[in-house]
Amino acid sequence: MEDMLFYDRMQFAFTITFHYIFPQLTMGLSLLIVYFKWKFLRSNIEKYNYAAKFLMKIFAVNFTMGVITGIPMEFQFGTNWAKFSELTGGIIGQTLAMEGLFSFFLESSFLVLFIFGEKLLGQKLHFLAGFLVFLGSWASGLFIIATNAWMQHPVGYEILDNGKFVLENFSSLFKNPWLLPAFLHNQMASLVTSSFVVASIGAFYILRNKNIEYGKLFLKTGVIFGFIASVLVAFPTGDWNAKNVVKYQPSSFAAMEGIFHSEKGGAEIILIGQPNMIEKKLDNKIAVPNILSFLTYQNWNTEIAGMDQFKKEELPNNIPMLYYSYHIMVGLGTIFIGVMTLSIFFLYRKKIYHIKSLLWFIMFLVPFPYIANLLGWYVAELGRQPYLVYGLLKTSEGISPTVSSGNTLFTLLGFMGLYFLLGVLFLILIGKTINDGPEPKKI
Amino acid sequence: MEIYWYLIIAIILAVFFVLDGYDFGVGIIHLFLAKKEKDKKVISKSAGLFWDSNEVWLVAAGGMLFMAFPTFYAAVFSGFYLPLIIVLWLIIFRAIGLEFRNKFNYQMWTAIWDKAFGVSSLLLALFFGIALGNIVRGVNLGGVENGLSIYEKHYFFLPLWNSSFSPLSENPGVIDWFTIIIGLISVITLSIHGAAWIILKTNSSINHKLKSVIFKLNIILLILTIFSLIIWQNINPNSFNNFIDKPYLIVFPLLYFTGIIGLFFSKKITKDIYRFLFSTSIILGGITSSLASLFPVILPTTNNVNESLTIYNTAASKYGLSVALTWGIIGIILIIVYAIVQKRFMAGKIDGMDYGH
Numbered sequence: 028m029e030d031m032l033f034y035d036r037m038q039f040a041f042t043i044t045f046h047y048i049f050p051q052l053t054m055g056l057s058l059l060i061v062y063f064k065w066k067f068l069r070s071n072i073e074k075y076n077y078a079a080k081f082l083m084k085i086f087a088v089n090f091t092m093g094v095i096t097g098i099p100m101e102f103q104f105g106t107n108w109a110k111f112s113e114l115t116g117g118i119i120g121q122t123l124a125m126e127g128l129f130s131f132f133l134e135s136s137f138l139v140l141f142i143f144g145e146k147l148l149g150q151k152l153h154f155l156a157g158f159l160v161f162l163g164s165w166a167s168g169l170f171i172i173a174t175n176a177w178m179q180h181p182v183g184y185e186i187l188d189n190g191k192f193v194l195e196n197f198s199s200l201f202k203n204p205w206l207l208p209a210f211l212h213n214q215m216a217s218l219v220t221s222s223f224v225v226a227s228i229g230a231f232y233i234l235r236n237k238n239i240e241y242g243k244l245f246l247k248t249g250v251i252f253g254f255i256a257s258v259l260v261a262f263p264t265g266d267w268n269a270k271n272v273v274k275y276q277p278s279s280f281a282a283m284e285g286i287f288h289s290e291k292g293g294a295e296i297i298l299i300g301q302p303n304m305i306e307k308k309l310d311n312k313i314a315v316p317n318i319l320s321f322l323t324y325q326n327w328n329t330e331i332a333g334m335d336q337f338k339k340e341e342l343p344n345n346i347p348m349l350y351y352s353y354h355i356m357v358g359l360g361t362i363f364i365g366v367m368t369l370s371i372f373f374l375y376r377k378k379i380y381h382i383k384s385l386l387w388f389i390m391f392l393v394p395f396p397y398i399a400n401l402l403g404w405y406v407a408e409l410g411r412q413p414y415l416v417y418g419l420l421k422t423s424e425g426i427s428p429t430v431s432s433g434n435t436l437f438t439l440l441g442f443m444g445l446y447f448l449l450g451v452l453f454l455i456l457i458g459k460t461i462n463d464g465p466e467p468k469k470i
Numbered sequence: 471m472e473i474y475w476y477l478i479i480a481i482i483l484a485v486f487f488v489l490d491g492y493d494f495g496v497g498i499i500h501l502f503l504a505k506k507e508k509d510k511k512v513i514s515k516s517a518g519l520f521w522d523s524n525e526v527w528l529v530a531a532g533g534m535l536f537m538a539f540p541t542f543y544a545a546v547f548s549g550f551y552l553p554l555i556i557v558l559w560l561i562i563f564r565a566i567g568l569e570f571r572n573k574f575n576y577q578m579w580t581a582i583w584d585k586a587f588g589v590s591s592l593l594l595a596l597f598f599g600i601a602l603g604n605i606v607r608g609v610n611l612g613g614v615e616n617g618l619s620i621y622e623k624h625y626f627f628l629p630l631w632n633s634s635f636s637p638l639s640e641n642p643g644v645i646d647w648f649t650i651i652i653g654l655i656s657v658i659t660l661s662i663h664g665a666a667w668i669i670l671k672t673n674s675s676i677n678h679k680l681k682s683v684i685f686k687l688n689i690i691l692l693i694l695t696i697f698s699l700i701i702w703q704n705i706n707p708n709s710f711n712n713f714i715d716k717p718y719l720i721v722f723p724l725l726y727f728t729g730i731i732g733l734f735f736s737k738k739i740t741k742d743i744y745r746f747l748f749s750t751s752i753i754l755g756g757i758t759s760s761l762a763s764l765f766p767v768i769l770p771t772t773n774n775v776n777e778s779l780t781i782y783n784t785a786a787s788k789y790g791l792s793v794a795l796t797w798g799i800i801g802i803i804l805i806i807v808y809a810i811v812q813k814r815f816m817a818g819k820i821d822g823m824d825y826g827h
């Protein structure tokens with residue numbers, strides 16, 4: 028029984044982590060593509076058009092991977108989390124089905140038109156096709172996060188005698204106070220990823236002395252968007268999310284901040300430290316007094332509940348992982364703001380294209396927004412434990428009653444092998460696309 | 471209310487099989503008949519252009535099934551655990567084959583992905599048929615042994631096969647000789663459909679040969695169909711009652727046989743589109759007839775302890791279904807608009823279109 032739950036969770040965690048590598052790029056990138064296409068319509072300079080079409084190629088590869096890895100996600104609700112699906116399908120099925128109907132169709136239909144249809148459509152309609160792809164991908168983010176928001180903070184439901192959750196109020200799914208902050212934060216975070224990717228491609232071209240014109244364009248645009256998005260990720264959206272967590276999931280807030288004991292007279296903010304679960308304290312702690320209370324309540328002295336205030340069964344079951352995920356996400360967010368501020372400064376002084384060390388740094392920064400995004404989701408998902416639907420349905424009650432752990436382990440290993448292959452192919456293709464460059468090939 | 475959702479999902483699934491069905495068929499034809507590199511390229515292109523916009527129909531049907539019949543979704547997806555995950559892996563393989571083939575021009579590279587695309591298409595077609603076979607045959611709901619359920623009454627777990635391979639055993643597996651026959655029917659139908667599509671969409675050099683391939687496959691299809699009907703009648707003597715009670719349901723089997731009869735003229739048909747319409751009507755007729763014969767059951771039980779799953783005992787709440795109907799209709803109208811826009815811009819033979827993103 029125990030290891031059944033364990034393998035189900037591992038499989039979900041593994042497949043969703045892999046899936047989310049792709050949408051986080053496509054959602055942000057679609058905005059940048061729309062931006063370049065719009066610049067082209069305004070200025071009629073070919074460069075912008077090629078830039079848009081080039082980025083759409085990168086988008087398309089990621090989109091395909093998103094589709095391929097997304098279908099297993101949808102299946103898994105039924106295959107591995109049957110009890111959860113049976114009990115809550117009437118509610119989360121709404122948002123998931125809407126995602127299929129309203130966003131995936133939009134995105135995939137107009138992606139084909141954008142890629143193949145420039146001549147047939149004419150420039151204005153081509154722009155429109157790009158815009159609809161953007162709309163589709165953001166709508167998809169909205170619906171999936173509405174689904175997740177309901178699991179984090181269930182609203183608009185009624186529980187029947189047989190344990191089934193039924194929908195009582197449809198519009199409350201979208202008025203969920205958890206949804207808007209989570210959505211905005213997530214979209215800004217995905218804009219961080221895509222701006223960093225674009226900036227990094229730019230830096231690569233400049234350093235390799237190839238496609239210089241595009242290198243400069245990508246670097247500049249990536250840095251500007253990256254700066255704006257990095258700031259918005261932290262403030263107001265990250266802060267807003269933190270306030271929601273304190274309010275609705277106080278026990279997970281205590282765990283992610285690493286507060287073992289409530290302190291009278293204001294909580295300190297932990298910068299560094301390793302949770303010691305046996306002695307219930309942080310080892311090697313560096314902390315600044317009272318800041319956390321101020322950030323959360325705008326009051327230096329408000330008490331914040333520590334983990335000692337909660338029953339053990341209500342605390343998340345993997346506290347160190349939760350704590351590290353949160354601190355690494357926030358730490359990276361702070362570093363991003365720093366790097367982007369510096370880059371903006373040199374961009375403004377027109378020096379950035381010549382500072383080799385900064386270009387190398389930007390180029391190799393690329394994995395970190397991905398890490399921050401994935402860890403952010405780990406915070407959300409581990410913090411939700413031990414519940415699957417917060418406060419109402421335990422994770423252990425959600426798994427499929429008939430699927431044995433041997434079967435799940437088999438499929439988990441299968442997914443690992445297959446996704447490894449996919450990952451390698453993906454890297455080859457992206458490498459080729461970037462190497463081919465934005466200029467149309469001369470025949 | 472349940473009926474509306476049943477119809478909507480059935481239609482969406484049927485559209486998926488018509489649209490994506492030719493992709494599978496194309497894969498099978500590609501595996502066995504395409505020899506020249508030029509044909510291979512054009513043929514895989516005729517599927518590659520559209521597969522992901524076709525696949526969304528499956529995603530959409532899945533999402534709606536989840537929303538409207540959560541108990542069914544939960545029971546069936548966990549009960550058919552292994553076959554479904556294998557189907558997923560095949561879908562992934564097929565997608566890789568299609569997407570990656572034309573990216574590099576090395577002979578070994580294209581050869582590998584051609585095979586991946588062909589073999590996974592073939593196996594998928596087989597598995598879809600087997601799935602349909604399982605649904606019409608029914609499963610041991612509640613996992614009854616010696617008159618007692620070992621699971622809750624709507625849950626079950628099917629092994630891939632059991633030692634007797636017989637549809638009549640107490641605990642039939644996913645694969646038995648009846649479901650294999652349905653699987654073969656599915657492979658043949660989709661091959662015909664794919665061949666019709668290749669003839670319609672390309673000028674490949676094997677088009678002429680394909681016309682007679684269709685003719686031959688069609689004969690086998692007819693024989694297998696009659697054979698399977700006889701067996702089915704033996705497994706489940708009530709299987710045709712619905713058609714006797716509600717005679718108008720006969721249109722569905724008629725649709726199926728019209729397609730078969732039409733294709734006997736495969737070689738004479740001058741307008742390519744007719745061939746495609748006939749194969750479409752076989753697919754539509756086959757799916758709708760199976761569903762109609764079961765209705766309102768969606769998964770029959772093979773024991774007398776637990777009741778079959780029907781659209782009524784697996785549905786979500788009335789309120790949920792009715793709000794969903796409101797947005798569902800808006801969504802479906804939008805989809806139809808996109809499809810028309812897209813197909814209008816993409817009409818015609820594709821040999822000349824420049825492909826490869």
Ligand code: HDD
Nearest residue numbers: 209213216261265266268269357360399400403404407410
């Ligand atoms: C580039 C990625 C990235 C960066 C730099 C940050 N975040 Fe974040 N964060 C995410 C990416 C992310 C995410 C992956 O997008 C999450 C997961 C769920 C969600 O909606 O967004 C998230 C969730 C998330 C949550 C909700 C956790 C839960 O649901 O339990 C909080 C409180 C924060 N973030 C706070 C912050 C703060 C204060 C940051 C300050 C710099 C920050 N994040 C930077």
Ligand code: HEM
Nearest residue numbers: 036039040043044047171174175401404405408412415422
């Ligand atoms: C990229 C985004 C996401 C990541 C990286 C992620 C990560 C995870 C992880 C790590 C787990 C395992 C938790 C554990 O070990 O206990 C998990 C579980 C789960 N997540 Fe997410 N998640 C993401 C988004 C979502 C979304 C959007 C949903 C809902 C639609 C969701 C639904 C679930 C479910 C059903 C489980 C299994 C139950 C559980 O263990 O809590 N996840 N996810």
Ligand code: HEM
Nearest residue numbers: 049050053090093094097098100101131164167168526529
């Ligand atoms: C358990 C959670 C999830 C499920 C069940 C899921 C399901 C799916 C499915 C089935 C697809 C393929 C759609 C198609 O056929 O076009 C897909 C793609 C996509 N998913 Fe997910 N997904 C999940 C998590 C997420 C998360 C957390 C996000 C972002 C916030 C996300 C955003 C997207 C986007 C934007 C696409 C479109 C493809 C792309 O742009 O890469 N998904 N997802």
